[in-house]
Amino acid sequence: MEFNYADLFEGVADAIGDRVALVCGARRLTYAELDAQANRLAHHLESAGVKPGQHVAVQLYNGIEYAVALVAALKIRAVPVNVNYRYVESELRYVYQDSDSVALLYDVEFDERVAATVPQVESLRHLIAVGGASSVPGAVPYEEALAARPATRGFGPRSADDTYIIYTGGTTGMPKGVMWGMKELLFAFWNPSLPRPGVPEDVVEMARNAGPMVMMPVAPLMHGAAQVATFIAWWMGATVVYVRRFEAAEVWRTIEREKVNSLTITGDAMAIPMVEELERSPYDLSSLLAFVSTGAILSGSVRERLAVVLPNIMIMDRFGSTESGSTAEAVAGSTPEKGLRFAPDVADVTVLDDALQPVKPGSGVIGQVARTGFIARGYYNDPEKTARTFPEVDGRRWLLTGDIATVEEDGSIAVYGRGSQAINTGGEKVFPEEVEAVLKGHPAVFDAVVTGIPDERFGSRVAAVVQPQGEPPAPQDLDAHCRKNLSGYKVPRTYAFVKEMKRSPAGKADYRWAKETAQRSVER
Incomplete structure (x- = not known):
């Protein structure tokens, strides 16, 4: 074997x-x-x-x-x-x-x-x-x-x-x-709560000796997270439960019927309709032990709502990517609004500075999250992107995730956002994830995606595409809400309201579409 x-x-x-x-x-x-x-x-x-x-x-x-x-x-x-x-x-x-x-x-x-x-x-x-x-x-x-x-x-x-x-x-x-x-x-996606196998037969013995467990990856299988979650469940000898297509009520009905113990979703795009369904209708969720988000981070406001409708259930944010595997777990109290902090699962995860050297804990130096050891080989049919993303430093091969971060004194990693999505407005960097999380904390906002559009004075301006809850809120109300939680340069200067947000089936934001939508709202 x-x-x-x-x-x-x-x-x-x-x-x-x-x-x-x-x-x-x-x-x-x-x-x-x-x-x-x-x-x-x-x-x-x-x-x-x-x-x-x-x-x-x-x-x-x-x-x-x-x-x-x-x-x-x-x-x-x-x-x-x-x-x-x-x-x-x-x-x-x-x-x-x-x-x-x-x-x-x-x-x-x-x-x-x-x-x-x-x-x-x-x-x-x-x-x-x-x-x-x-x-x-x-x-x-x-x-x-x-x-x-x-x-x-x-x-x-x-x-x-x-x-x-x-x-x-x-x-x-x-x-x-x-x-x-x-x-x-x-090994990159191995469940960190389980001992690592020394030989392949250890995986089989783990499954054989495991107690009954029912696990549900909610995201579509065309998203890597759901595929990986399926195999993780099988290595634990668990029963895997699917819904054919995501629909919040059907997810909860399935959890109730199949007595699911653990489910995995992808961020607010799935969590919000699931929370709303629980706020409307009761379900028997006595079997449920863990609610895990991976691939996209839960905003603080959504976590708070989840805690109300799912008392005594463990709510977790996992950090990682298709290229890196599952690498870290959110520190308690960490949210995009307050600042994201993650505790790495393994020593192979760190932050590298511009010279591709590890950032000293507590130094405040900004770099990007990187992993060595068990990482992907590269990108199929794209040697140039592979070379940029997987550099070799001092004989070790690294993955540069593109997530901008620093290392705190206690060794946790403070993540600011994806560098490729950062908005440079008047020399200041704005990370969309932080602004999106604040906007989604407004009661009239169902979903939000933040992007940068051209601005004559500042180079780029912060723009928000918003899917409202019902009637669109007044831009000045959103502005006031944001200014309570964000520095002025981070507050959107342009709002575009849409009936439905365009996201992937796994809940990932489509930033190309958001930029085009925001730009069109300015040109009208």
Whole structure:
């Protein structure tokens, strides 16, 4: 056995085959049943000519088939590639081509976009349609693909160096595929509350000996956080619960029905509608122990509302990225409004200054969060970005996350925001996350994204795109609210009100869209 996800899953399936591995709606599979389905799909992919190292695109909503596709690809040493199901034809063509995918699993709801795009991608030669009949020529129905192949294994040996790719980004440019080695991925995202395995068999024994646990990644599986959360749960021998698409009431109904113990969301974009649903309707959440946000930080006002509707439940913010893994946990009392502080999980996480040297704790020197050790290999098809983001310093390879920060005297890391999104207005830096958190604390604001737009005097001005709760508040009311909590130069000078905020399915802000929206409001 290797530190390889397919090896580990097969070992866990052999050890606890009768335990429920996966639930989505009325459907549930044991570990043995999931393994058998993945074997069938893996054999089908092999028969279609998919070879080790080749890429299999997955364009699906959350569900049994997504998990089967991930495991099946890994079993034959192929690489699953997550595709954003909201993408339009030009974006799909980019991901299909950039990833060099040779096969595609897609929900039939996406027939029209798939049919229009696939003929333009020479490498994409095999299609599997999920969820019913497809109008796309040549597509093989998912159930037919499985039925024609054996449920047994019979695959070749694998390696801890096999590749896993997670496409990420798209808030400021087209997404990039983050490449991981299997062992590095395992340890970078390892649950910090558990002992680290010395050999692969330790993972299997941990799953075998674990008590019953039900875990729910709420974000879409096309977001890396949900994929990683699924595997983490399986290494703990847990049952993983999905909802097909995010809808707050359905999430709470599922938690109530399946007795979920831990759920993982992505920031305020998911937390706010979930809080509002709990404020409207009661649910039996007696099984719930932990509410975790990862990939996006909860604002203080939302955390306070969560604490009211979820008393005695642990509410946690995790810090990390697709390139770095899960690296730190928010210090108690830390919020974007008051200042974010994180306690690193491992010594490999620090802050590097402009000379790429570690910042001395308590010095006040500003740098960016960096990690060494278990980090990604780089970006697929982008050696230039890989070189910039993963420099070698004194013989050690580092990841520069782009998060601007300093190190406090106690060793905690104070994070100000993402450097690429910082707004330089009159020589002062403004980090959008801080302003967004303050705006979302106003009772008339449902959501907010802050960006910079051109300004003749200051170079850039702070602009806010706001989705209101009901009628838009007066800009002067928002201005007064912000000035109570922020220095004057951080207060938005332009407001654009929208009926619906544009975010990714995982809740990530679309800063390109926000900048364009704010600029249009000025030009009117």
